[in-house]
Amino acid sequence: MVTLDDVAARAGVSRMTASNALRGKTIVRPETASRVLAAAKELGYHPNIAARQLSSGRTHIIGLTVADFDLIFPAALAAAISDQAQARGYQVIVQQTRFSHDFERRMLSSATSQICDGTIICWPSMASAEMESFARTHPLVLLDGFGLEGRCDCVFTPCIDGMAAASRHLVANGCRRVLLLGGHYLPPERFEGATTSEQRRIRGAAEGLRTAGMPYRAADVYPCDWTRDAGYQRMRAILDERQDFDGVCCLNDPIAIGALKALTDAGIRVPQDVAVTGFDGVEDGRYLSPGLTSVSVDTQEVAGTCLDLLIDRIEQRADGHADDGTAPPRTIALRYRLESRGSGERL
Template identity: 35%
Template sequence: MQDVARAAGVSPMTVSNVVNNRPHVREATRAKVLAAMDRLGYRVNIAARNLRAGRTQTIGLAVPEVDRPYFAELAARVVRHARAAGYRVVVEETGALREEELDAIAWSRNSLYDGLILSTVALAPADRDLLPVDFPVVILGERIFDAPVDHIAMPNTEGARAATAHLIARGCRRIAMVTGPDLEETNVSSLRYAGYREALRAAGLPEDRRGVVRLPLLTLESGAEAAHRLARAGAGYDGVVAVTDTVALGVIRGLADAGVAVPGEVKVVGFDNIGIGGFTVPALSTIDPDNDWIAARAVELLLERIRGDGVPGRPRDVVSPFTLIERESTRR
């Protein structure tokens, strides 16, 4: 500002008034200062200004993968709700790695974010003490409960129970489940598997362990391979509960490859309600965990912490609502 003031022949205070767009600056003076700024290549240091003010109007969002439909749609929703509140969002990819999730917290605390929304899949209950209590963080996920930060979870068990009950109501009696690799610890796969089992027990149907396919990765390709395995088993499965919509779409592709018609021979239901599921053939029935509610609530909880809006000091645990969306993949 001193350089600009000397070049324009005005005081540094006048330069400050122009930079901050304050009134009571003559237009001729404003034009002279702007011309000097342009000639000298002067740019306002937003980072320094924000540090002085103690706010950046920027929040971080850390997700496992940015190229999966669910997380891409989550990011878009968070950006939209944050923008409406006057905040920008920086998106980071953690690769579903514990070290990267911890790095996201560390970098957020020490960089130019006012707070962080972290979708965690790798951090375990034993890591809860590593979560900050002096920096605004909201975690999304199913592995850490009773953490010292605000937390939003999905209705995993309830939703999977409803999905399985839906197949039973559609006449399915040999229902397989395509899920993740780890069913022993608390995570999305184990919680949704628990809901599947509860629905079978409530209907008096046996669980066929051969029909529980564990996938190393929850991808389209692995879902298709799971369908090939189920078709080769020749066990007469007439329904499939998939742990995610991405897996469900892979299952439908794999069944088509094996010459198995959906929904004529096998009915398929997913979980997440990603946008593409409504446009496939057949369109995918799914559990909708109200993804827009999750994004809006995450932003709301985080901004309340950032602003200090009289929120309780204790962490808040909330669970999203859900609905079952019936489409072609489970029609009679």
């Protein structure tokens, strides 16, 4: 059986340095850490989780919940978090919530969460007070934990700014009547109270249209599930009723992929007749014809940012700092870029 001493000897470092490198501690120089990780991989070393827990009170296991594995972006994000966590010496237990309050509540009180050093929850739907209470005793990072800014460690995708860029892009490319696909109409007087990804993306698209001099109308907003089939079926129904639009701003990429296929199946040219944009920048969008123009959010950056916050919080508690959970919560806004791949460029 390969031991930590074997890894240290192969890498030419002390046992403590090897241990710190495998735990992802920043006190180890990057080149030394790389040498230790390479030695561990060559030897097939696997940490003894039980022994590590007994000696440190930690398991080096992270809990991760995502809304739905059927969606492309959450699945890619879970893979990125798992890969990056493994490189930092952590294993990941992944579960999906299906946007269920009850599932989230059971997950927080389960034996699984108790063996995890910390938890990342993506797109939480449970009451904020319960999340805040959990964060006081357990390292926790929320992705798009709207309403919990300043109360828990949070990372936010650019729902408003990204969608505003997408709708402005359509107008800049000659669109004069843009449909918003994937959410319910949100009156402008309720924009400030937008508390979900759907509402914030609708707000962003609406604000982008208005700043570009185009109207935001309830008649141009169509809700549907955030799946390819839902986007396809909704667009087919829209085409049966009307064809007076020249742009479709979709709230995520799967909706846009479905809508694009429905348009082309109906003989409508994309982007010459109708331009289409999505949100996420998923890899699948590169392989459509035309490629899907999208607001791109880098899953590797999302994964790294969430893990940075969580592991830092775990290390604080392990080192005896802020062990009561009172260290100030942090909030990080992610970047985006608008990737022009063809479907949104009429000019």
